[in-house]
Amino acid sequence: MMKKVILAFLFLTMASISAGGVVPYDNMELEYKSVYEFRNQQYPGTNYRDVENLNLAYNDGEITEKKGRFDFIGDYFINKSLEEDNSTALWLKGDISTQDKVRIGGREYTITSKSTNVELEKFGNTRTIEARYEYYSPSERIGDTTFSDYSRTVRRFYHPKSRILVGYIEEISYNDYARGSGVMEKSDIIRINIIDNENDVDGDGLTDLEELIKHNTDPIQTDTDADNLTDENEVSIGTNPQKSDTDGDGINDGREQELGTEPTESDSDEDSLEDQKEINIGTNPTEADTDSDGLDDGRERRLGTSPTEADSDSDGLDDAREVEIGSDPNEADSDQDGLKDGREVDIGTSPTESDTDGDSLNDQTDPMPTTPILPNGVIALGIAAIGGIAYRRKRIE
Numbered sequence: 407m408m409k410k411v412i413l414a415f416l417f418l419t420m421a422s423i424s425a426g427g428v429v430p431y432d433n434m435e436l437e438y439k440s441v442y443e444f445r446n447q448q449y450p451g452t453n454y455r456d457v458e459n460l461n462l463a464y465n466d467g468e469i470t471e472k473k474g475r476f477d478f479i480g481d482y483f484i485n486k487s488l489e490e491d492n493s494t495a496l497w498l499k500g501d502i503s504t505q506d507k508v509r510i511g512g513r514e515y516t517i518t519s520k521s522t523n524v525e526l527e528k529f530g531n532t533r534t535i536e537a538r539y540e541y542y543s544p545s546e547r548i549g550d551t552t553f554s555d556y557s558r559t560v561r562r563f564y565h566p567k568s569r570i571l572v573g574y575i576e577e578i579s580y581n582d583y584a585r586g587s588g589v590m591e592k593s594d595i596i597r598i599n600i601i602d603n604e605n606d607v608d609g610d611g612l613t614d615l616e617e618l619i620k621h622n623t624d625p626i627q628t629d630t631d632a633d634n635l636t637d638e639n640e641v642s643i644g645t646n647p648q649k650s651d652t653d654g655d656g657i658n659d660g661r662e663q664e665l666g667t668e669p670t671e672s673d674s675d676e677d678s679l680e681d682q683k684e685i686n687i688g689t690n691p692t693e694a695d696t697d698s699d700g701l702d703d704g705r706e707r708r709l710g711t712s713p714t715e716a717d718s719d720s721d722g723l724d725d726a727r728e729v730e731i732g733s734d735p736n737e738a739d740s741d742q743d744g745l746k747d748g749r750e751v752d753i754g755t756s757p758t759e760s761d762t763d764g765d766s767l768n769d770q771t772d773p774m775p776t777t778p779i780l781p782n783g784v785i786a787l788g789i790a791a792i793g794g795i796a797y798r799r800k801r802i803e
Contacts, residue, residue, distance in 0.1 A: 435603040436462040441595045448588040461601075502537055515539040515560065526563050526573045526599075532619065534563040534572060546580065553580040567622040574598040611638030623647045634660025645669045656682035667691050678704025689713045700726025711735045722748020723757075733757040744770035 438461070444454040506517045517539055524536040539560040546556035557580070563573035579593040602615040610617075610628040617623040623630040623637045630637050633650035640647035640659065650658040655672035662669035667681045674681050677694040684691040684703065694702040699716035706713040711725045718725050721738035728735035733747045740747050743760035754776050755762040755769045762769050762776055769775040 435601045437599045437601045438462055439597045443593050445591040445593075446587060446589070447591075452587055452590070508539060510539065510541075510560070513541050513558070515541045515558075522566065524563065532565065532572060535566055535569075537562050537564070551582070553582055556580040565619050567619075570618055572600050572619065610636045612641065621647055631659075633658040635663065643669070655680045657685070665691065675703075677702040679707065687713070697725075699724040701729065709735065719747075721746040723751060728757075731757065741769075743768050 438459070440456075440458045442456040442458070444452065446452045502517055502520060504517055504519060508515050508517060517537060519536075519538045521536045523533045526532050526534045539562070540558070542557045544555060546553045557578070559577045561575040562571055564570065565572050574597070576596045577593070578595075579591070582590045582592055584590050600615065602613050605614050606612065606625075607614055608624075608626050608628045612621065612623070612625075614625040617625040617630075617637065621637065621641060628636045630647050631640075631650040633640075635643075635645065635647075637647040640652075643663075645652040645659045650660075652659050652669050653662075653672045657665070657667065657669075659669040662674075662681070665681075665685075667674040672680045674691050675684075675694040677684075679687075679689065679691075681691040684696075687707075689696040689703045696703050696713050697706075697716045699706075701709070701711065701713075703713040706718075706725065709725070709729070711718040716724045718735050719728075719738040721728075723731075723733065723735075725735040728740075728747065731751070733740040738746045740757050741750075741760040743750075745753075745755065745757075747757035750757040750762075750769065760768055761772070763772065763774070763778055765772065765778070767775070
């Protein structure tokens with residue numbers, strides 16, 4: 407009978423949260439082990455040890471047997487209630503401190519310790535928050551029986567991120583006086599761990615346990631961060647399923663998938679412009695050189711040229727070509743000689759020198775803008791000579 411009371415208490419604790427609608431373990435399995443011992447110093451022949459291993463399922467607040475033996479399941483657990491502080495529920499809702507008093511199952515427990523980074527071997531070596539609750543009474547009456555030196559120690563292991571209970575150890579010890587047999591020392595150590603049964607309530611491709619413990623996502627929401635990508639999809643592509651905009655560039659991860667940008671890199675095409683900035687100015691965030699002029703978009707922004715127009719000043723030269731030869735990609739006529747830079751390149755003059763051949767004639771007005779000064783002088787002398795001859799003939803006549 408005592409063992410049934412102990413087990414009932416333990417599972418009542420689990421069932422109690424279902425009334426509030428919070429069932430973090432719904433459809434998961436519980437691995438249960440109990441070691442129950444009788445020890446009698448006077449009559450060692452009466453010593454007894456019982457080990458019970460069970461696999462239980464927790465569904466809609468009801469515990470059902472998966473394998474093993476468990477004779478009292480059902481309404482007894484579902485319809486009973488416990489007095490329990492919210493901070494000690496299966497989901498750790500608030501902070502707890504040592505010496506806090508908590509009522510569990512009609513008894514007042516004292517929180518004697520709280521530790522972080524406690525490794526829980528049975529749960530994949532997860533580091534947990536451990537809280538220890540203790541109760542002691544020199545005399546405890548249960549039903550028609552009175553026990554002496556009655557103590558209970560409860561150790562609960564909470565996952566540090568999701569703050570749900572992943573492990574539970576309860577140690578109970580007391581002395582029972584049996585007629586003719588002297589004092590019988592009795593103890594029961596109960597251990598419970600949550601195990602992954604591959605259940606996936608929201609159908610997003612991640613098991614409930616993976617969501618609660620590994621990824622800290624919501625096991626009943628396919629898209630925890632509401633970015634139009636399922637949690638499993640985010641895990642597979644390397645984005646953060648808890649953060650709608652993994653790379654913090656102003657575009658949520660789902661939208662980045664649609665655009666073809668990289669949701670884990672704020673500058674997908676590595677052109678020194680963040681993806682959101684490119685969308686704002688009309689450039690292509692997946693193409694470093696949107697206008698294919700030989701200058702990446704970030705460089706064009708720094709130069710003041712248009713990243714969406716290959717020839718920003720419409721002078722017949724691509725912006726990169728102008729940067730290469732030293733002309734101004736934002737000025738159609740860099741040297742202000744009346745000829746556009748593209749035209750100057752076509753005829754062989756310098757777009758950065760208004761008098762390419764240095765003969766003091768502007769390239770636009772120079773009949774031979776690429777011919778050095780000496781040949782131009784000869785031509786000028788020839789013209790002068792012809793003019794002189796014509797003048798002399800006129801005088802003779």
